[in-house]
Amino acid sequence: MQLWNYVGGDPAPQTRLWTKLVPKWNDMTPRRFLPPTALLCAFDAAARHQSFTAAARELALTQSAVSRQIRALEELLGSELFHREKQKVKLTLAGNAYAREIRGALARISSATLGFRANPGGASLHLALLPMFGLRWLMPRLPGFLAAHPDITVHVSTRTTPFDFRTETIDAAIHFGEGEWAGAQLDRLMGETVAPLCSPALRARLGAAKPADLIEAPLLHLMSRPDAWERWFAAMEVDPGEVHGMLLDQFLLVAEAARAGLGVALLPEFLVEAELRSGDLVRALDAPVVQADHYYLVWPHTHERHPPLDAFRTWILQEARKESGR
Incomplete structure (x- = not known):
């Protein structure tokens, strides 16, 4: 309890406490070789903001309290974590490496706690999904997985680019691209066919009869x-020479822009089936192309024996085979 109370209170007892603790740090067993969480949280906030003042605002502490916590952590580690220059602080090389590890560790603790609170009697699975794929393909099918595995709680976040599993609280991800991801294993799920799609009004206005006719069309990227x-x-x-046009960062935005008549978009038709059925989107040309890349389920090597992931892998591979057979 005294360690946790280091966050606030009279600074003199805090100083005395750490003076007594530091010499004993090397005598701790591996299980106990952990700085107090309060110090790690202060360090994480200061590292992210590169500012003790901003970290203090985030943590609802005073700047001096954060500074004392960082100094105490440095004494425990026996190394400086920040360069201090007048009113500025900057992570040292060692501090930057430590910050990456601590950020991932704190995120995993937070995620594990939230997962336990959401499903204290069962297992959990944390997935990172491509937004459009998750919204249009996985979510409509996910009830089937949950019905077959009521003891598993699935948590979902979105990612559009590969990331380092070591710094994330993610069990698996859906990735589109080549079959490569450092430090991870992959199951190929399915391919993708894209076609140039637009609104009916834009198609009528363009009157494109061949691929070259789209060179001057408004293209969505x-x-x-x-x-x-x-x-x-x-x-x-x-x-086509130089290809220009509107640039958007989400497939869903691209699809909506195409539906609104803002341009022609290359879209995977299996993700915009509703718009194609309703007639909101049509092919600007009957010229689909099979992509060289594929969708993959990706998971870290550390999760080779993770029962919730094993169950999800079996299920999603079956669903992907159904999609490929359509």
Whole structure:
């Protein structure tokens, strides 16, 4: 309890407490070789903000309290974590490396706690999904998995680019691209076919009869696939020169922009089936292209024997085979 109370209170007893603790630090067993959580939280906030003042605001503490916590942590570690220059602080090289590890560890503790509170009697699975794939493909099917595995609670967040599993509280992710992800294993789920789609009004206005007719059309681009139109034109054996147009960072925004008549978008039709059925989106040209990349389920090597993930892998591979067979 005294360690936790280090967050506030009279500074003199705090100083005496740490003076007594530091010499004994090296005598601690590995199980006990842990700084108090309050110090780690203060360090994490200060590292993210590169400012003790901003960290103090986040933690609802005084700047001097945060400074004392950082100094106490440095004494425990036997190394400086920040360079202090007048009113500025900057992480040392060692401090930067330590910050990455601590941020991931705190995130995992937080996620584990939230997962336990959500499902104290069962297991949990934390997934990172591509937003459009998660919204349009996985979510409508997920009730089937949960019905078959009522003891598993699924938590979902979105990611659009690969990340380091070591610094995230993620058990698995859905990835589109090549079958490579450092420090992870992959199951190939399915391929993807894209087609140039737009609103009926824009198609009528463009009157495109061949791929080259789209060179001057307003083209919509997805940030995570910046060369998609160049690859499509190459597949059509057309040299478009410089390809311009509106740039958007989410597939859902691209689809909505196309539906609103803002341009022509290369979209995977299996993710916009509702818009195609309703007629809100139509093919600007009957020229679909099979992508070289695929969708993958990705998980870290550390999760090779994680029962909730094993169950999810079996289920999603079955669902992917159904999709590929349509």
